[in-house]
Structure formats: C-alpha cells, structure tokens
Amino acid sequence: MSNKKAGFFNFSLYKILDEEQSxxxxxxxxxxxxxxxxxxxxxxxxxxxxxxxxxxxxxxxxxxxxxxxxxxxxxxxxxxxxxxxxxxxxxxxxxxxxxxxxxxxxxxxxxxxxxxxxxxxxxxxxxxxxxxxxxxxxxxxxxxxxxxxxxxxxxxxxxxxxxxDQSTVIIMTVTNFGLIIFILSHFYEAFITNIRQFKESSEEQTELNVKLEKAIGKAEKSSQAKSEFLSTMSHEIRTPLNAVIGMTNLMLMNSPRTDQKENLDILKFSASNLLAIVNDVLDFNKIESGKVVFENARFNLVDLMQNICGGLRIKAEEKGLSFTLDVDQRLKNKVLIGDPTRITQIIFNLVSNAIKFTHQGNIWVNAACIEDRHNTSTVKFSVKDTGIGIEQNNLEKIFEPFAQESVTTTRQYGGTGLGLAIVKRLLELQGLHMNVNSKVSIGSEFSFNMEFPVSTEVVPEKEELSELLQSDNLSNLQILIAEDNVVNVMLMKKLLSKWRITPTIAENGERAIQLLQYGNFDLILMDLQMPVMNGFEAAMEIRKLPDPRKANIPIIALTASALFDIREKVYSSGMNDYVSKPFKPTELFEKMQNLVTVAH
Known part of the structure; x- marks a missing residue:
C-alpha cells in the first residue's frame, strides 16, 4: 500500500506507481x-x-x-x-x-x-x-x-x-470475460516475475552466504592471528619489563642512598606505567573476545581493600591528597566468595583515575555492607574525589574504549582511555551497573553494588608477608629454574639469593627433565617459551616420570604470555600455579611457600 498522492488533477498511471512498492x-x-x-x-x-x-x-x-x-x-x-x-x-x-x-x-x-x-x-x-x-x-x-x-x-x-436484450448480454459478457482473463493473466505475470525475483534473490543470498562464510573464516583467522600477535608482543614486552622492574626492586631492597632511591623510584614508576598500558590493552582484548572467566575464590574483603589501596594511598599522598579508606567492620570476620582479581582490577582503575584527575582535596574509598544475610552479603563500593569532574553530556563517553572526556584531557593526563571501559565491561559481564555522579570542578563519585556468597570458615590470622620475606624459612629449598633468557636468569638468582636460595638453572625444558632425573629438587620455576622443549611439554613429561616424588614435584609457571587460555593450558599440562611476568616478589614468595608447605 502506498501513501503517495499525485494530485487531484492527475490521470497518469506512472505518477501513482512507486519503486518502493512491491x-x-x-x-x-x-x-x-x-x-x-x-x-x-x-x-x-x-x-x-x-x-x-x-x-x-x-x-x-x-x-x-x-x-x-x-x-x-x-x-x-x-x-x-x-x-x-x-x-x-x-x-x-x-x-x-x-x-x-x-x-x-x-x-x-x-x-x-x-x-x-x-x-x-x-x-x-x-x-x-x-x-x-x-x-x-x-x-x-x-x-x-x-x-x-x-x-x-x-x-x-x-x-x-x-x-x-441480447445486445446488453453480449456487452456485459464480453466485459466480464475480458476482466476475468485480464485479472488472471495480469496476476500470473506478476507472480511469475515475483518468483523469478525470489529465485534471483535466493541465488544472491547463496552467494552472500558463501562470501559471509569466507569472511567469517578470515575474521576467525584474523582474530587468532591477533591473539597470537598479542601473546608474542606481550612476551617480548613483558620479558624486558620483568628484568627492569625486578632489578629495580632488588636495588631498592639494598637500602640505596636517597638520591639513588629517587632515581630508582622514577625508573620503577615509569616501568609500572608501561606495564599498566600493556595490561589494559591485553585485558580489554580478552574481555571483548568474551574470554573472561570469573573465579569463585575465598577471600577477606578488608584485607583485599587494604592491599589494593596500600600503594595507591602513597601515590595520593605524594600529590598532597588526603586518602581515606573505609571498609565496613561487619565484613572484617567474613570470608566472601568471588573473584578478588577482578575486584582488584575494578577498584584499582577507579582509584587510579580519581588520583589522576584530582589536583587537591580528598579521595574517599568506601566498601559498605548494605545487606547482610546468613549466606550472602551485598556490598556497595564507591570511589569519590574532589577532582576536575565530568560534563553531564560526557558521562557515557568516558566508558567507551580508547576514549576520554576530551582531547584536552588525553593530552594533559595521558593514559589509554581503557580503564573505565574495562571496569564497565567487567561489571556488565556480572550483570552489574556503574552509577556515576559528577559535577565539573567539584568532583566525581563512582559506585556499584555487588552481592557475594559468604563462606562459613573463619578468617585465619595471617603472618605479615614483609616478615616472611626477611625470614629464612625457604633457605633450605632446592629450586630448579627452567629459563632461557640470560637477564631473567640473573634476576631470579639475585632475587632468590635474598631468600638464601641458590637455584639450579636449566636453559630449556629438556635440560630441566635431565637435571630433575639425576638430582633432588623441592620446586621448579618453569618458563613457558623456551627452545628445544617448551614449558608445557616439559611439565607433561615430568608428570610421567616413574619416581612418584619427582613426578609430583610442585611446578610454578613463569609466563609473559597474554593468551586468553593460558591459565587452562598451565593447569592442563600438570603445573600447579603460575605467575605473570613482571611478577611481584611477594606474589612469587607466597606461591612458593604455599606449594612447598602442601608438598611437605
């Protein structure tokens, strides 16, 4: 049916026909x-x-x-x-x-x-x-x-x-038969034309489907190539970063002079910023590909929030900002079940943004228990600042990937523009929504609610990790390191020497298996990308050894890879845990201690 009107004085057929009509x-x-x-x-x-x-x-x-x-x-x-x-x-x-x-x-x-x-x-x-x-x-x-x-x-x-009379009958008979024949022939032609077009359309659709399948195939190959490229680039970037940050940490542990400490702090800060940019790009790519899997691990929220905000508090105070962390005391003795890694990522990004865009005033980080039941607790997280604020019409824009509020903001403050995009995607994947209240030149507040199952176990008293790092409770360990990078080998030797450990080095997976067969070790630190035999292959061969003690030796993967399924690959190959390069000494120490304690 057409809404086209050709004018009252029109008598032409072509003025009432339209290409849009069927x-x-x-x-x-x-x-x-x-x-x-x-x-x-x-x-x-x-x-x-x-x-x-x-x-x-x-x-x-x-x-x-x-x-x-x-x-x-x-x-x-x-x-x-x-x-x-x-x-x-x-x-x-x-x-x-x-x-x-x-x-x-x-x-x-x-x-x-x-x-x-x-x-x-x-x-x-x-x-x-x-x-x-x-x-x-x-x-x-x-x-x-x-x-x-x-x-x-x-x-x-x-x-x-x-x-x-007969003449009238003849006129009407001829007219009626003529109209019937005209209707049938007219619509027959229209139906045939329609069928022909459907056939042509079907053939075009078939061709398009073939092209689409080829395009999908190319897209999948492109996606796979992108993932492999990111993994390779991640490894190539993280490997030297691991050495830079690791060496900086070692030098900072040696009580440097004040002027040396300032230089080392600048070096560490710059390397950490570069690592944060690399991580943002890799994490966003992982989220967009739908490869994020949320953990259900037990953790204490009070400890987690203090760990997240410890370094950020120092960063805020260096800018002359007042930093306040307030965690509901009702959560102190609760063991929640969730993904502490993703919570850390979300809170870290929000607080880092607050510090970045605040020149003077305060940063408030709050975790309030707004609903407390026997088996679940709902926590409201909020990060508030007295920073530059955001224009109302830009509130949606700031959550878009690779975008900040304005070009001026990007030039003045830097960054990839991925932090808030990652936060939003992580919340959306859990069915959660971010609330934003902001006024220009007054400040901003980002908040969201998250519900956690509550475990019945009691929170254990933790020994301070800083004390553990200074202790010699790992000094008797025999550690085998499978690593082909000379700089990383030197770094690991220096780091382990702080814990009074003298490691044995294998330059590839095959050599690691040989050393394990003829020696006694308590733990293996396994790099994944090595010549001759990589870490995955070596771990699988080790698990096949006839000696049960050697076959079940704890193995920690050391990886600079960003492949989405790296976690699954590590565990499926028989390794016990993994640490991403560049790693924190405290993280490696904790995992080594846990695995050795379980093994003994």
Whole structure:
C-alpha cells in the first residue's frame, strides 16, 4: 500500500506507481487503473443501450456502476490506496448483483453468474484469502438463497422485472470475460516475475552466504592471528619489563642512598606505567573476545581493600591528597566468595583515575555492607574525589574504549582511555551497573553494588608477608629454574639469593627433565617459551616420570604470555600455579611457600 498522492488533477498511471512498492502492489494498482477504465467504458455502452430501449431500472443500475467506476478511478489516480479502492469496488458490485437478482431482473442469468465469478477472482487476488472468502460468501449465499426460494415458492414481489436484450448480454459478457482473463493473466505475470525475483534473490543470498562464510573464516583467522600477535608482543614486552622492574626492586631492597632511591623510584614508576598500558590493552582484548572467566575464590574483603589501596594511598599522598579508606567492620570476620582479581582490577582503575584527575582535596574509598544475610552479603563500593569532574553530556563517553572526556584531557593526563571501559565491561559481564555522579570542578563519585556468597570458615590470622620475606624459612629449598633468557636468569638468582636460595638453572625444558632425573629438587620455576622443549611439554613429561616424588614435584609457571587460555593450558599440562611476568616478589614468595608447605 502506498501513501503517495499525485494530485487531484492527475490521470497518469506512472505518477501513482512507486519503486518502493512491491511487484504485487504495482500489479494491483495497474489492474485497478485499467479495470476501472474498462468498467466505465462498458457501463457507458450498457447505459446507452438500456436507455434507448427504455429500460428505466436497468438504466439506473448502469448509471450507478458508471458513476462508481469514474469516482473510484479519480480517487485511485489521486491517492493510489489499492486496498481501499478494492473494498469499494467489491461493495458496489455486491450491492449491484443482489439488486439485479432480487429486484430488477428477479432471476439468475449468465451475466449474474459471471459477475459472481468476477467478484470471487478479484477479491482473492486483490485482498487475500480472508477477505476473498467474505466477499465470495456475500455474493454466493444470497444467490443460492434466491434460487431455493424461487424453486420452493415461485419468488414474486410487487415489482415488474425487466429482461436484458441480447445486445446488453453480449456487452456485459464480453466485459466480464475480458476482466476475468485480464485479472488472471495480469496476476500470473506478476507472480511469475515475483518468483523469478525470489529465485534471483535466493541465488544472491547463496552467494552472500558463501562470501559471509569466507569472511567469517578470515575474521576467525584474523582474530587468532591477533591473539597470537598479542601473546608474542606481550612476551617480548613483558620479558624486558620483568628484568627492569625486578632489578629495580632488588636495588631498592639494598637500602640505596636517597638520591639513588629517587632515581630508582622514577625508573620503577615509569616501568609500572608501561606495564599498566600493556595490561589494559591485553585485558580489554580478552574481555571483548568474551574470554573472561570469573573465579569463585575465598577471600577477606578488608584485607583485599587494604592491599589494593596500600600503594595507591602513597601515590595520593605524594600529590598532597588526603586518602581515606573505609571498609565496613561487619565484613572484617567474613570470608566472601568471588573473584578478588577482578575486584582488584575494578577498584584499582577507579582509584587510579580519581588520583589522576584530582589536583587537591580528598579521595574517599568506601566498601559498605548494605545487606547482610546468613549466606550472602551485598556490598556497595564507591570511589569519590574532589577532582576536575565530568560534563553531564560526557558521562557515557568516558566508558567507551580508547576514549576520554576530551582531547584536552588525553593530552594533559595521558593514559589509554581503557580503564573505565574495562571496569564497565567487567561489571556488565556480572550483570552489574556503574552509577556515576559528577559535577565539573567539584568532583566525581563512582559506585556499584555487588552481592557475594559468604563462606562459613573463619578468617585465619595471617603472618605479615614483609616478615616472611626477611625470614629464612625457604633457605633450605632446592629450586630448579627452567629459563632461557640470560637477564631473567640473573634476576631470579639475585632475587632468590635474598631468600638464601641458590637455584639450579636449566636453559630449556629438556635440560630441566635431565637435571630433575639425576638430582633432588623441592620446586621448579618453569618458563613457558623456551627452545628445544617448551614449558608445557616439559611439565607433561615430568608428570610421567616413574619416581612418584619427582613426578609430583610442585611446578610454578613463569609466563609473559597474554593468551586468553593460558591459565587452562598451565593447569592442563600438570603445573600447579603460575605467575605473570613482571611478577611481584611477594606474589612469587607466597606461591612458593604455599606449594612447598602442601608438598611437605
């Protein structure tokens, strides 16, 4: 159906046809256009013929049909609403048929039967099955009723019937048959054209599907290539960063002079910033690929928040900002179940942003228990600052990847623009929403609610890690390190020497297996990417050794890789845990201690 209007004085068919109309709609409009012209011409001939023969009632009926045809033709050429015009034609024809049968002719003749057939064909083709059935029954049932009535009672009314002469019958018969043939041929052509187009469209769709499959294949290969590229680049970038940060930590542990400490702090800060940028890109790529799996680990939120904010507090205070961390004391003795790594990532990004965009004033970090049940606790996390604030119309923009509030912000404050995008995606993947309240030059507050299952176990008293690092409780360990990078080997030797450990070095996985077969070790630190035999292969071979003690030796993977499934690969190869390079000495110490304690 078209809403196109060509103007009241239009008589052209082409002005009421539109390329946006379907093939069938254009066919319907053409049928109405030529059909109404034919009916008007036939009506004029019949009117003249019956008028000459002084058949008054037939003349009125013919005049009614003629005026109706002209009126509907004019309406069609002004507003091509074929649906409305079709209904009008069928109503007029039905009334005319019944009037002829019951009043004017008081008989059912050949012309009347043709008219009924014409109504049936026209209604089904123009208006579909439902309306076709309605109009067909509206014509057929009354005529059948008349025939039964005439047969049973000799139908007679006080109205003298008229008879059609042969010339009128010929005109109407030719017109009716002509219209029936025209309707059938016209729609047959339209249907054939439609079928042809469907076939062509189907062939095009098949070609498109083939192209789409090829494109999907290319996209999958491209995605795989991107993942491998990121993994390689991650390894190549993290490996030297591991050496830079590791050596800096070692030098800071040697009580350097004040001027040396300042230089080392700057070096460590710059390397950490570079690592943060690399991690942001890799984490965002992992999240966008849907490769994030959330853990269900037990942790204490108070300890976690203090660990997250420890280094950030120092960073804030270096800028002259007041830093306040407030964790609900009801959470102190609770063991929650969730993903502490992702919580750390979210809070760290929010607090880092708050510090970055605040020149003076305060940073508030709050974790409040807003609903406390026996087996679940709902915590509201909020990070508030007195920073530069955000324009209201930019609140959505700041969560877009690689975007900050403005170009000026990017130039002045730096960063990848991925921090908040990562935060938003991580929350959305858990069905959570970030709330933002911000006023320019006054500050911003980011908050979200997270529900945690609560474990029934009691929080153990932890020994301070700083004390552990200074202790010699690992000094008797025999450590085997499988590492091919000379700088990393030197770094590991220096770090382990702080814990009074003298490691044995294997330059590849094959050599590590040989050393393990002829020596006794308590733990293996296994690099993953090595020549001859990589870490995965070496771990699997070790687990096959006939000596149970050697086959079950604890293995910690040392990896600079960013592959999405690195965690699964590490565990499936038989290794016990992994540490990502560049690693924190405290993290490595803790994992070594845990594995050795369990093994013994």
């Amino acid at each position: 093939i069938l709609d254009r066919a319907r409009i053409k049928l109405l256009y030529y059909g109404l012209l034919a009916v008007a011409a036939a009506g004029a001939l019949v009117l003249i013929n019956v008028y000459v023969q002084e058949q008054t009632k037939m003349a009125y009926s013919a005049a009614f049909m003629l005026i109706s045809a002209i009126t509907l033709f004019k309406y069609l050429t002004w507003d091509p609403n074929w649906h409305r015009v079709s209904h009008a034609i069928l109503v007029v024809t039905t009334l005319s048929n019944l009037t002829d049968v019951y009043v004017i002719l008081q008989d059912v003749n050949v012309v009347g039967m043709q008219m009924i057939i014409l109504v049936i064909v026209f209604s089904f083709y123009m208006l579909g099955q439902r309306w076709g059935m309605y109009y067909s029954l509206a014509n057929v049932l009354p005529v059948l009723g008349f025939l039964i009535l005439q047969y049973e009672t000799n139908y007679i009314i006080d109205f003298k019937p008229e008879r059609l």
